[in-house]
Amino acid sequence: MTVPLDEALLRGLVPGVLGVLVRRGVDFAAAEDAVQEALVEAVRVWPADPPRDPKGWLVTVAWRRFLDATRSDAARRRREERVEEEPVPGPSGELDDSLQLYFLCAHPSLSPSSAVALTLRAVGGLTTRQIAEAYLVPEATMAQRISRAKRTIAGARLDRPGDVATVLRVLYLVFNEGYSGDVDLVAEAIRLARQLRAALDHPEVAGLLALMLLHSARRAARTAPDGSLVPLASQDRGRWDPAAIAEGVQILQTALSRDRLGEYQAQAAIAALHADAASAEETDWVQILEWYDELVRLTDSPVVRLNRVVAVAEADGSRAGLAALAELDPGLPRYAAVAAYLHERDGAPVTAARLYAEAARAATTLPERDHLTRQAARLNAQLT
Template sequence: MSDSLDEALLRGLVPGVLGVLVRRGADFAAAEDAVQEALVEAVRSWPADPPLDPRGWLVTVAWRRFLDATRSDAARRRREDVVDVEPEPGPVPDVDDSLHLYFLCAHPSLSPSSAVALTLRAVGGLTTRQIAAAYLVPEATMAQRISRAKRTVAGVRLDQPGDVGTVLRVLYLVFNEGYSGDVDLVAEAIRLTRQLAAVMDHPEVAGLLALMLLHSARRPARTAPDGSLVPLASQDRTRWDTAAIAEGVQILQTALSRDRLGEYQAQAAIAALHADARTAEETDWVQIVEWYDELVRLTGSPVVRLNRAVAVGEADGPHAGLAALAELDPSLPRYAAVSAHLHERAGQLSTAARFYAEAAVKATDLAERDHLTRQAARLNTSSGG
């Protein structure tokens, strides 16, 4: 460690440290509080006095904080015969509990928002303040959410296998939140998914990591200097991160070679086809439709069918896309935006303008709302509406 603390390294140690405390007999909620206190102490003391064994240092300090809290809590006196023992000096056993913690934080009894918050805190090592700032909610609100989540999983043992699909959905939720405040949740989601991939050999974990890398690679081109949204077809592709694309494609190819296709691998394959096209016109839409067909088979998701309609419109023409769209529920999110795009490509400008305006009203993201409003205004002007 140098004068500038490597916070990513510090946060990367959190799952292992938390797992040691839980294995020694600490309940999850108390152990997680103790680890957070140790992190605060590390931020204060490490720049001036870096430890030779950072993980061992965190385990020692967190365990002492846990013991101090337990001794001062009269309601837990009966448990002191289990936990009120200082471990023997020496190196901390190199047992990786990260995988169990991922499953615990994505427990089915938790709501998606609670699972995300607990994952960022317990596995990611973020503070409650950082998580609250990233999600634009008051710190007290986030603290309550995390406390409830910790109470919910307090009695869940770490020796039971969990559902990898639930873990991946939680990580994907983190990724899709983007970034705000001083915490970049895109980068955090990629870091946590890398960490999961290091302890779990599963093609869908690799597929999700590839998908994140491929989507993240386009971030620099997604917004104009004034903050407005730039659609994929209009993006300056020289601004895409070619190193992230190359890594994502390599990870995806390795995962696909195992012949255990899942939804994240299929989504990553679509993202890879977009990344492979030097211009929007060179996009292999026919193959993208085939991958969407696989995704529909895997998920049956109406949202996937909606995105497939866009791809069909590019591969087979806007009228084919509109025919595919007509089979779906108009109340789907982004239905109006897709309808507007396809009607515009079909030359039906007044109808397209009406759908763009409808989509703008329904949009929850400000940048997207502004973009859709501008599209409606553009078409109304060009059609004399």
């Protein structure tokens, strides 16, 4: 009797199996190749003969594939004898192996794009084709990127604690890429963040997961049927996902109770205040501004300071917002868009229309450009 193959289970086992091989001293690229061969074998064998210990089965098959590819017959026999005496890691070992793999894929020597691609390949278990489709690049291009990343970290040692902040930045990059093709990178980032939270008891990991859940809860309301952007204030809040909001808030509250505030917890707190408001008019902008002040203190990020300007305007009026904006660099991304919004609120439609058009020319995505162009056209129509 055959049973359907649980592909989600297979993908979830990948980081643990890879981590076991890397911990045994296998080069990352060779380990990844061996695990992929084991996955192919699992697809062939498991429907008719599912193993009692899926992870142990994959570890054994991947290890043997590695031995077959790289060792002499004598060395292979010695290693096989040793591995059969070595117990397959239990739950705690699995978490340690997965965590090591997260740190390896977010190695500081990798560029952000390479770290993201390698994380999706090794930790997420996605194929090169799926990653290429998600990033809208040719499969060959993505294969080269992943190969270069593997070569870069060849021989990298994991004998020191990894940088949690780097891992979180990589996962947030995955989340912010959105989705296309048959791979939903938003859902994938949330899945990986859940896995990381299970492996690592850290309030910022929880903060990032909460932030992802709260942002993704608004996803269905962010675009109109024609694909155009819908600003937060105009979104149909009935289309927000209450279950995701409730889970995000609960995870955030638990993280905040540990009194180890970080930037992802602060961002999640801002998102939670937006989610808590029944309407745009009921948003607690004073408290949001307080959280932005915390976020500026934590990051000193110019982008955060620009976002804070909007909170200043909502809490204290457009003139206060414009005064705060004047302290920032006009070359910041989205500076012109924020300036346009504030000038419109301050009763200067001519200036606002000009700034919306300027912001549209600088927009990096088609939906954003179209939205800003429509804002400029709306004001210009009112002026004629």
